[in-house]
Amino acid sequence: MIKYIGSKRTLIPIIVETIRRATDARSVIDLFSGTSRVGHALKAAGYRVLANDHNAYAATLARCYVQADAGDVQADATRLVREFNALPGSPGYFTETFCEKSRFFQPKNGARIDAIRQAIAAKALPPELEAVLLVALMEAADRVDSTTGLQMAYLKSWAARSYNDLELRMPNVLPRARHGKGQATCMEALEAAQSLEADVAYIDPPYNQHSYLGNYHVWESLVRWDRPEVYGVACKRVDVRQRQSIFNSRPRFAAAMAQLLASVRAPVLVVSFNDEGYLSRAQMEAMLASLWNGTGKVVTLENDFKRYVGAQIGIHNLQGLKVGKVSHLRNTEFVYVVAREDLATRLAPMLPAREPQLALFAGNSETRTGP
Numbered sequence: 020m021i022k023y024i025g026s027k028r029t030l031i032p033i034i035v036e037t038i039r040r041a042t043d044a045r046s047v048i049d050l051f052s053g054t055s056r057v058g059h060a061l062k063a064a065g066y067r068v069l070a071n072d073h074n075a076y077a078a079t080l081a082r083c084y085v086q087a088d089a090g091d092v093q094a095d096a097t098r099l100v101r102e103f104n105a106l107p108g109s110p111g112y113f114t115e116t117f118c119e120k121s122r123f124f125q126p127k128n129g130a131r132i133d134a135i136r137q138a139i140a141a142k143a144l145p146p147e148l149e150a151v152l153l154v155a156l157m158e159a160a161d162r163v164d165s166t167t168g169l170q171m172a173y174l175k176s177w178a179a180r181s182y183n184d185l186e187l188r189m190p191n192v193l194p195r196a197r198h199g200k201g202q203a204t205c206m207e208a209l210e211a212a213q214s215l216e217a218d219v220a221y222i223d224p225p226y227n228q229h230s231y232l233g234n235y236h237v238w239e240s241l242v243r244w245d246r247p248e249v250y251g252v253a254c255k256r257v258d259v260r261q262r263q264s265i266f267n268s269r270p271r272f273a274a275a276m277a278q279l280l281a282s283v284r285a286p287v288l289v290v291s292f293n294d295e296g297y298l299s300r301a302q303m304e305a306m307l308a309s310l311w312n313g314t315g316k317v318v319t320l321e322n323d324f325k326r327y328v329g330a331q332i333g334i335h336n337l338q339g340l341k342v343g344k345v346s347h348l349r350n351t352e353f354v355y356v357v358a359r360e361d362l363a364t365r366l367a368p369m370l371p372a373r374e375p376q377l378a379l380f381a382g383n384s385e386t387r388t389g390p
């Protein structure tokens with residue numbers, strides 16, 4: 020899977036276990052699917068997953084990991100991975116933009132990315148098979164990139180891994196889930212909330228001002244293959260300036276979140292948010308408790324984690340010199356669960372021993388500290 024800020028890799032066992040204990044659900048919506056790691060784990064656990072993200076690269080990851088079933092694509096994709104791995108490089112837009120104008124990849128790998136992406140386009144494959152090959156290419160490129168995991172900038176000197184040769188590997192596409200075929204959509208979250216329906220909705224919105232499209236613009240251009248005009252040192256696609264998310268806006272976040280939560284068509288909502296986000300724990304709990312005419316019952320699971328790699332490395336200037344200190348190296352990831360019925364008993368094994376002074380929020384919430 021690709022490096023992705025805000026990815027819930029370490030939280031996955033907690034999210035899956037929370038959903039399993041909270042309800043006898045068969046289907047789960049993932050409204051902000053990102054890498055689709057969560058959807059992939061839920062699909063593996065048997066759920067029918069409906070994954071949505073408004074960026075094309077993320078919807079492609081979801082089409083591969085959530086919608087495509089191994090029985091339908093595995094044989095063809097394995098053959099094509101082998102065929103594409105044998106293609107010689109052929110420099111084009113990608114090499115020029117991301118290896119010469121900027122330095123995200125070594126030119127030898129850029130030329131092979133160009134050749135493979137062109138070959139995928141030329142085959143005009145069925146959408147699910149195409150998504151699997153695009154993900155194989157995205158992940159192969161990610162393994163030889165020269166970044167810290169964000170595409171706002173590339174490293175001043177080549178990363179050691181960038182010298183390796185690009186190599187496609189077959190993504191871990193799962194067999195169809197016990198509860199039915201998954202679905203990937205590429206909609207605005209609010210539109211997805213209004214149109215998708217399931218037993219549970221998992222909601223993991225952005226938590227700061229940095230646009231995912233700006234952070235992962237290279238993947239967007241690789242997947243869309245629309246050879247956009249670019250700007251700045253990082254060669255971002257020009258539409259990064261227009262395609263903004265309301266969830267990246269501090270003043271607009273709370274209203275957007277409230278509208279989204281009220282629109283979701285699922286009886287149980289599971290929300291991921293951390294202590295660096297625009298809403299405090301108290302604000303989020305109050306917003307969730309106000310659902311369904313104020314009958315929402317909230318359980319909060321609290322998990323302490325190491326912060327993302329950028330925070331571990333420190334703050335550097337353009338010359339690569341350390342110029343600042345990061346304020347803290349750990350953060351708290353909250354998993355909020357809200358339903359009309361009180362799920363505290365079902366979730367009790369995930370909560371620490373009762374601490375009454377901490378555990379009550381407006382008379383209807385529980386808390387857990389972990390992992």
Ligand SMILES: C[S@@+](CC[C@H](N)C(=O)[O-])C[C@H]1O[C@@H](n2cnc3c(N)ncnc32)[C@H](O)[C@@H]1O
Nearest residue numbers: 025026027051052053054073207208223231264
């Ligand atoms: C915190 S990340 C989700 C990470 C994901 N759970 C994972 O584990 O990889 C938030 C995601 O929301 C998507 N997003 C941001 N604004 C959106 C919007 N208005 N509608 C739909 N998706 C949006 C971003 O593209 C990003 O992938």
